[in-house]
Amino acid sequence: MESSSTISLNTLKKKDDAIKYSGKKIRIAAVGGSQTAINMTLFVLVxxxxxxxxxxxxxxxxxLRAVSLTLGNIKTMFIEARLSHITLxxxxxxxxxxxxxxxxxxIIAAAIALILGLLSARNLSNPKIGNVIKAVVAFIRAVPTVLWILIFAVSAGLGSVAxxxxxxFHAIGYLVKAYSETFEEIDYGVIEALKASGASWWQIVFQAVIPSxxxxxxxxxxxxxxxxxxxxxxxxxxxGAGGIGFDLFMAGGFYFDVREVGFITYMILGVALVLEVISTNIKNKLLY
Amino acid sequence: MALLQISRLSKEYLGGTKALTDVNFSVAEGEFVSIIGPSGAGKSTLLRCINRMVDASEGEISFDNINVSNINKKNLRLLRRRIGMIFQHYNLVNRLSVIENVLHGRLGYKSSIKGVMGVYTEEEKQRAFEILNKLGLKEQAYKRCDQLSGGQKQRVGIARALIQDPKLVLCDEPIASLDPNASKIIMDHLKNINKEMGITCIFNLHQVDVAMKYSDRIIGINNGQIKYDGPPEALSRDMIYSIYGTEAGELITD
Structure with missing residues (x-):
């Protein structure tokens, strides 16, 4: 045992010697450019x-005083949270x-995005139509939701309709991209199989693409x-679309009532938590 | 009159890749034909030209006295439903049940709306169960396809092709992803279908020994051209080497 381990150690040492540095620096990254770009970006940001x-x-x-006052406000907001201007x-x-x-x-966005997503998926549609839809949708996504609402407020007036x-509008832009990429991920073989058996486009979509x-x-x-x-x-x-956001705005910006702001924040947080739990459950149930 | 008549068929892909050059052969009704040849020889392209999943550049294909090459969209659907197709990777919808996948073979016979909604007649469902029973999959009918083994999945693929009531079944490497035992089961089923139901079968195969054992006729393709067309008995070792473009003794054939 002893001798064999020494032998292997010796061979290891020998191998170590065998790796000798010769000549110029050897690059090991696949592409040199990307690392430089990342470094440059970080440097500029810093x-x-x-x-x-x-x-x-x-x-x-x-x-220091500003920090302590802010902390005081936050403390009042979340520890003494209560409603005063509206009832529960x-x-x-x-x-x-x-x-x-x-x-x-x-719901509106999902229904419209489903159709547009099918029409813009590379494996299901004419590439020209698909590219046009994708370009338009990319533009819609690039403009923030608030701006779209203000744009539509010109014709519909500030309020819930706008x-x-x-x-x-913005949700359609988001979902079309998500849906079309999901459709593009599915195995082309399944589409090919149904096409080869004489199924029509709509039949393929509803019998293979959507179930998958x-x-x-x-x-x-x-x-x-x-x-x-x-x-x-x-x-x-x-x-001014109404809903809890308006009350939050009134409590904070009009009444300067941090306690009410705190209470409403808790309510929104509660809903967000419930939504998160539901979405995790949906994913676990459906994905496996 | 032959069931399938292919004359002067050529296919050139965009970018100039020549997949097939001047291919001529005909297949009689009830034949069991294997197409062998190295990867990239054009076997898959040839098979897909028959049901127009790939459009040929030149030449004519007639199936059951219909000219496949210049057929309109509606008639193409009618043509395709009479030609079943079986794939190497089974191409089933994994999230649906076995029976739903089998019934997909009937979509070509249905109106768009009924197909979209997945409404099948009782006769179709009964037929689907008969076929599954015959292929030994009765117990699996309500299982999801991703719970099946490879051999079982391929049998579902066969069932989906059979429920189309096809005159011809095209098999693209049906056993390339299966173990020897499952391969034998699949080949035996396909041979049965050919013998009992009189359905013509055209195969792409990688296994020369399987092709020799099962087929009535072998077509050897290399580089998009037919090198051999005849019975398996007449296929010499030298011929096999010439189809695969290798020197003698370099192939695993059995």
Missing amino acids: AATVYGFLTFDYKSMDF VEAFKELSITLGLSILTT AIIGLS SASYLMAWTFMRFEINFMVAVAMGAAA
Whole structure:
């Protein structure tokens, strides 16, 4: 045993000697360019941050005092949370309006995005039509939801109608991309098999494509629903769409009532938590 | 008159790859034909030209006295439902049940709406169960396809092709992903279908020994051209080497 281990150690040492550095530096990364780009980006970000902090206009603000006051506010907000300007029933009613807003926009967006997603998936549709849809949808996604709502507010007036159209619009942009990529992921063989047996396009879509991707479609739709809920809260405040967001805005910006802000925040947090639990359950059930 | 008549068939893919060059042969009703040849020889392309999953560049294909080459979209559907197809990777919808996958073979016979909704007649369902029973899959009928073994999946693939009531079944490497035992079961089933139901079968095969054992006729393809067309008994070792483009003694044939 002893001798054999020494022998192997010796061979190891020998092998170690065999690896000798010769000549110039040897590159091991696959592509040199990407690493340089990442380094450059990081450097620019760090430089910009440092420059930003050095040139802030701090006025005569006492930093420590400001921090302690803010912490005090947060403490009041979350420990002494209570409603004062609206009743609990009213708050729940408003919360349900916000939820309704997000459900409605998700359903509208999902229905339209399903069709557009099928038409823009590379394996199911004419590539020209697909590319046009993808380009339009990319543009819709690039413009923030708030801007769409304000754009539609020009014709529909500031309120729930503009909020629904604007929210649906952006959600369509998001879901078309998600859906079409899901469709593109499915095995082409299945489509080929049904095509070879004489099935029509719609039959292939409903008998093979959608059953194969249903769980992912559900997961994406629910994820967008969660996003829509958050945006619907913000839109209640920003675009006067109504719902709990408007009460939050009134409590914070009009009555300066941090306790009410705290209570409403808890309510929204509660809903978000429930949605998260449901979405995790859906994914676990459907994906396996 | 032959069931399938292929004359002067050529296929050139975009970018200039020549998959098939001047292919001529005909298949009589009830024949069991194997096509052998190295990977990339054009076997899959040839098979897919027959049911127009790939459009040929030149030449004519007639199936049951119908000219396949210039057929309109509606008639193409009618043509395809009379030609079953079996794939190497089974190509089943894994999330659906076995029986649903089998019934997919009837989609070509249905109106779009009924097919979309998945409405099948009782006769079709009964027929599906008969076929599954025959292939020894009765117990698996309500299982999801991703719970089956490879051999079972391929039998579902056969059932899906059979319920089309096809005159011809095209098999693209049906046993390339299966173990020897499952391969034998599949080949025996296909031979049975050919003998009992009189369905013509055309095979792409990698296993020369399997082709020799089962087929009535072997077509050897290399580089898009037919090198051999005749009975398995007349296929010499030298011929096999010439089909695969190798020197003698370099092939695993049995």
